[in-house]
Amino acid sequence: MSTSADTPHLPPRRAPAAAVAGLIADCLAAAGLARADAETVAALMAEADLTGADGHGVFRLPQYVRRLRAGGFNRAPAITVTRTAPATALVDGDNAMGHLVVRRAAETAIDIARETGVAWVGVRRSNHAGSAGLYAEMPTHHGMVGIYSAVASANHMAVWGGKDLLLGTNPLAIAVPTGAGPMVLDMATTVVSYGTVKKHTLQGLPLPDGWLVDRDTGEPITDPAKSANGLLLPIGGYKGAGLSLMLGLLAGVLNGAAFGRDCVDFNADDVTVTDTGQFVAAIDIDRFVGRDRFVAEIDRHLADLRASARLPGVDAIRLPGDRRRDCRAERSAAGIPVPAALVAALDGVAAELGVTPLFGR
Structure with a gap:
């Protein structure tokens, strides 16, 4: 490259x-x-x-x-879905590309939630599946709330106070329907995703202070060439590390997938099966307040939030998904x-x- x-x-x-x-x-x-x-x-x-x-x-x-x-991905996988209870299922990805596996999991969650009102679908033997928001958004197009998380495909963070690479950027995405389209929160549990670090490295751009620290000295790393020896910092200090841990247990251990020391760094290893774990949850809004009332109330509250008084220097209130929606419109055109x-x-x-x-x- x-x-x-x-x-x-x-x-x-x-x-x-x-x-x-x-x-x-x-x-x-x-x-x-x-x-x-x-x-x-x-x-x-x-x-x-x-x-x-x-x-x-x-x-x-x-x-x-x-x-x-x-040969690190299975080119001809047999992805299987096992219904484990009325509202739960487990998807075995057969080492397929993660996008294929998690899309199947999201489709399964939507189908089950239509029957039961809520669905939780776990995933094992999967791989890196890209942007978390993609999969949380899918249920919103069916009048549902979507939730997605994963064990990251490499460990770039340590438990709070440690320096061993035992936790990942383990993302969390939550999506709800609104009158303007899906509102999607898509975040890593680290200050920045490792993909963003890789983008900076490819382009030779300096890393902002506060993204990584040196594993041996604890000093900030801003030189992208030294990122391999860095620890990504969690959001909110120990709270972000704790959130990464809990999401990893739910997406990994609960599904019989890899977690902690068992995770394979797919950035450095093109052959070993990663056994990545993920989950998708779907909630049918009609089983609660009903989707029309839900969307109307969401829109009302969002309007209140956008109209709230701003701190000095703030030009506008931005909410989860705003940049995502604006970016899609601009890039679709340009x-x-x-x-x-x-x-x-x-x-x-x-x-x-x-x-x-x-x-x-």
């Missing part, structure tokens, strides 16, 4: 979402994934880019291709920004696989 040392610092180029999805699908298929599966993954990755989750979109393509070709260093990396992958490069589409 090319790095920023090889590529001038140029403004990002804009690519239509359809071109981005087409490149991803063509590359994944050329690397051995079934065409239908490649298109499913590509659509989810392009949606991550559209909604501003740049560390989980086309940026991940070189890594995914490398792992597919190395295209997805692709930094020069990433263009070079993607061109290399396309040439290697014999597919049309991004800006040749």
Whole structure:
């Protein structure tokens, strides 16, 4: 993969979402994934880019291709769903690409919640699935609340006060329907996701103070070249570390999936099965206040929040999902920004696989 040392610092180029999805699908298929599966993954990755989750979109393509070709992903998985109780199920991903597994889990949660009002679907033998918000949002299109979490695909954090890499960025996403579309909270339990660190590293950008500290000295790391020896800091100090721990237990241990020392760093290992765990929960709003009243009340309260008095220097009140929605609208019209260093990396992958490069589409 090319790095920023090889590529001038140029403004990002804009690519239509359809071109981005087409490149991803063509590359994944050329690397051995079934065409239908490649298109499913590509659509989810392009949606991550559209909604501003740049560390989980086309940026991940070189890594995914490398792992597919190395045999780290099962190219022809048999994903199975076991209904374990009226409101619960367990999805075995058979080491498929995580996007395929978690999409199945979300669809299962929606189907079960239609029957029972609430559903909790656990996942094991999965892989990195990209942006958490994608899967929390899916139930909202069916009049439901969606919740998603995962054991991150590498450990980049320590238990509070420790320095061993035993916890991940373990994300949490919660989505509710509103009159303006889904309101999605999508957050890592660390100050920043590791994908964002990787983006900075690729482009040679300095890391802001407060993201990582050196594992040996505890001093801040701002040089992206030294990020491999860093610990990501949790949100809210010990509270974020505690939240990462509990989400990891629910997404990992509860499902019989990897957690803690058993997690495989898929950034460094393209072959070993990761056994990633995730879960999706869905809540049918009609079983409570009813979706029309719920949405009306949500909109009323959001209006109150946006109209609240602001602190000095604050130009507007921003709520979860605002940037995501605005970003999607802007990028749908203007295209997805692709930094020069990433263009070079993607061109290399396309040439290697014999597919049309991004800006040749």
